[in-house]
Amino acid sequence: MLCLYSIKRSDSYFIDLAALNNLNLKTINNEISLKEGQAVKAPEVKKERKVVKKVYPNSALFTSWGDELSEEEQKEAEGLFQMYGYNAFLSDRLPLNRELPDTRDPKCAKHQYPHDLPTISVVLIYLDEALSIIKRAVRSIIDKTPQRLLKDIILVDDHSSNEDLKEKLDAYISFIHEERPGLVKRVRHKEQLGLTQARLSGWREATGDVVAILDAHIEVHVEWAEPLLARIKEDRTLVLTPVFDKVHFDDLTVTRYGPAADTFDWALWCMYEPFRPEWYALKDESQPGKSPSIMGILVVDRLFFGEIGALDGGMKIYGGENVELGIRVWLCGGSVEVIPCSKIAHIERAHKPYLPDLSITMKRNALRVAEVWMDDYKHNVNIAWNIPLKDHGIDIGDVSERKTLRERLNCKPFQWYLDNVYPMLDPLGDLLGYGALVNDLKMDLCIDQGPFPGNTPILYGCHYYGPQNCYYRTSGEIYIGGIRSHKYDSNRCLVDTGSRTPGLYECKVAKQKGFHMLWDFQQGKAIQNRQTKRCLEIAPGDDTYYQLIIQECSRTPASAPGHRHTGIQGRQH
The missing domain is CATH 2.80.10.50 (Trefoil (Acidic Fibroblast Growth Factor, subunit A))
Incomplete structure (x- = not known):
């Protein structure tokens, strides 16, 4: 779940596919054979521009991409776009180990991290993703994470119907296991359970000291794991989030996003805001910043995550679970930080095919969070959604277990959170x-x-x-x-x-x-x-x-x- 944050775009790092098709490079399973760290340099190819009829002139996919596709290629690309919400046609033609620009602050490259860092398990959750997208996520994690630190990769399939994610994905995992036996594990849900349950399934399967729970439509940047693991080594009660770069849904190029706090409004929709003034006083954008919440992708000590209640299994399908976790961690003995030196490129879909109307479950989940954690301020969620304070007719499920958890952890009142963590929220008390x-x-x-x-x-x-x-x-x-x-x-x-x-x-x-x-x-x-x-x-x-x-x-x-x-x-x- 990501929000827009305008920063200058840089496209100069990316491979020109038309030129790449003219290169005589040996490929293995769509992976270009190059030495570690070597970027692909495509020669300039002068081609006469073809004028092709636009079959879908109103499609967001073809606003700035695809001018030279044939009509048949446009039809294929549009069909895949409607299926996935991003350009799977192009993804299938990109190398799995493509090079990403290093968008970190220059100071990050100079940071030194301990050798004896905790190990990490990486959980990738998905529902009917494009096969090439999942392959590229796995490949980037293997290539960009030191072997001594990467304990396992857990793929959690929330009941996909896509046939490509069965035998073809199994074949790719077998290919990976020739290089790293047993590295990739799979969890398949027998029915669609939603994001929260998928994340919990992956966490339960993980064996590393630290678990990173990510979407499957990502690529990790160079040295993404070390700053996260070093911070948790210092304080195991932290819940961390990397800084996301935006992968455009149409041409799959990357726009750099700078560090910012992960926050929310009273409806519990996520948003970005500046850090507190003390972070800017450091005048060092490579330093961690305290954050009221997380965006959904999280990195946490595996055992501490269980101790503090993991995720609320009563959440449905999509929305609110990230805010619930952020509030709970702060109230119950931990804290949340954004780690600017850890960068992850994340595709921002044009649409979410699995849930056209996000507000349905978002509203229900937000009311559930409010009932458990917000005390006298819970009615602000009703106000934000413009629904009655009582008898709104929305079933939020049984919250007794979560309220018991709050008592057992001896958590602070929500007023403390407003005073000390997120004072910018208007209490709407009058x-x-x-x-x-x-x-x-x-x-x-x-x-x-x-x-x-x-x-x-x-x-x-x-x-x-x-x-x-x-x-x-x-x-x-x-x-x-x-x-x-x-x-x-x-x-x-x-x-x-x-x-x-x-x-x-x-x-x-x-x-x-x-x-x-x-x-x-x-x-x-x-x-x-x-x-x-x-x-x-x-x-x-x-x-x-x-x-x-x-x-x-x-x-x-x-x-x-x-x-x-x-x-x-x-x-x-």
Whole structure:
């Protein structure tokens, strides 16, 4: 589960396939026979550019790649793209041991690590990945990890249906075992159990001192393991994550990502944020940085992982398990760090074929995390997903075992986490109501943020999704179009600008401009601006459609609900 982080792209390290096809190189099982560390240098080949009809002009795959493919090749590439979410057609034609650029900070190459490091087991989890992608992951791990440190590689198949991942993958493992007998182990689930269970299956099979649990659509960089193992040798209670580089789903080139903290919002969606100020004060980007959470790929002392509760086996399919682990580790005696000198290239899919709508399980898993670990702040997850505080109808499963684990580990309260680990989360403690704002004159119309970018809220047919999510705080601010999870973000405030039409501005901007942004409101009563004393109402427009207006209140704001009074529908805090 990865997030965007803009850093300058470097493509100069990559092999030109058209040129490579003209090289007379001996290959073994698609691996180019080269000395260790030797890069492939492709000669320049001048070719006349062919003009080929684009069969899929609207496909993301062909936006900047594939101009010279024949129509049949385009059809094959597009079919594989839809199947996997990345360019498996190109992957099948790349060498398995292709060279990656060294994207580490230059100081990393100068670091010296102890010889007697712990051993490592590498777990690769997958569901219907392209065979060449898995092969390349395995090959990179073998090539880039010192033999004395690499104990085993465990492939965990979460019930794939792809025939390539049976006999053909077995044949590749046999090929590997000619070089390293018994190195690769396989675990096959008899039914799809999801990411969390796949990670647990791999961890149970591991025998190394340290276990690295990775996605299968990765390639490791040079000297990726040593900084992780050295840090765990110093402190076995750490849970670590490398820094990911982005492998583009279309041309499989790599963009460097710099180090950043792995964080989340109240919906538990992952994101990147800067480290705490003390990390930047070091002025050394090769140093570890404390992180509130992890992105899903993790490296941990194998026994400590079990002691602290491993992963929550009650999680379903996808989402939230990384945040749950990060919170639990911090609260229960460990800590989480990002290790900048460990780099892993990770394919960012254009889509996830196994789960088109990630929000279904994400929402359920987030509520489960909140129930066990967030104490009085658990309702913020409901607010972020715009679902009722009670009777939301979502089955989060039995959490009694996880609550018992929390007691047994004598974990700290969530307030400690907010104070000491992630103070940038807005506690949302002064929220009075949230939901959709409707007027009893037209119950099928909701207040909506309107066109974005733009500063004019509108009335629109009620659909209750993000643009219509409204929030009312004790300060008197009304937000339309969502509420931010972080203190550094600015919400969009409903304002009275003095005209007949209400405005919607970032609250900081509204304050700077002197707009009137504080309101008095009770459920079923009018919404009245505290400064101007005007009310937010609706009225028929010239075209017979209702419009949102601000005017002198048509009825006494404190009176019983009238034909122009507004209420929050569905949610109250």
